[in-house]
């Protein structure tokens with residue numbers, strides 16, 4: 001798949017079924033994705049992979065974190081894909097690279113991984129929602145002090161009848177500013 005085609009045809013997949021990449025396949029794709037821009041090469045992230053019954057354990061933690069009427073639904077949410085890759089931001093402290101840059105690098109990595117998954121025929125969606133700061137969820141995932149849970153990449157096989165049409169791209173002209181000649185001459 002060409003890069004432009006991959007960018008335009010990747011879609012967040014709401015419906016994901018078996019199979020999902022195994023640990024070795026996931027690791028291989030993550031290794032490639034880690035070539036994403038990362039100021040200081042800090043790798044300020046780690047992943048907690050959940051499969052099978054481990055997803056139900058997360059569901060119970062999400063239910064504990066939710067409002068009463070939403071508990072049953074929250075418990076089922078992690079079952080929507082065979083593999084949940086929890087995205088854990090691990091900001092490095094002894095560095096001049098600010099926290100926001102480390103967060104930007106982590107988001108770049110995640111998107112790179114989504115593109116690679118798509119390129120290899122897998123589907124994914126980055127999900128967040130309530131529960132990211134819940135002690136019950138942190139406990140279930142063994143999130144350590146100083147770390148931040150950024151959500152989960154739900155990963156699996158996309159629905160066969162999903163839309164594969166390239167995404168309509170939006171006009172971006174109004175987001176681009178060119179500095180005028182007066183600014184150029186005053187800077188000279």
Ligand SMILES: Cc1cc2nc3c(=O)[nH]c(=O)nc-3n(C[C@H](O)[C@H](O)[C@H](O)COP(=O)(O)O)c2cc1C
Nearest residue numbers: 010011012013014125126127128129130150151167
């Ligand atoms: C940081 C982040 C958090 C997201 N959280 C959710 C979420 O909680 N639930 C959801 O359905 N989609 C979530 N998404 C997916 C977006 O809804 C999706 O990317 C957007 O609708 C555009 O669709 P596309 O990925 O197919 O282009 C998230 C995406 C990002 C980047």
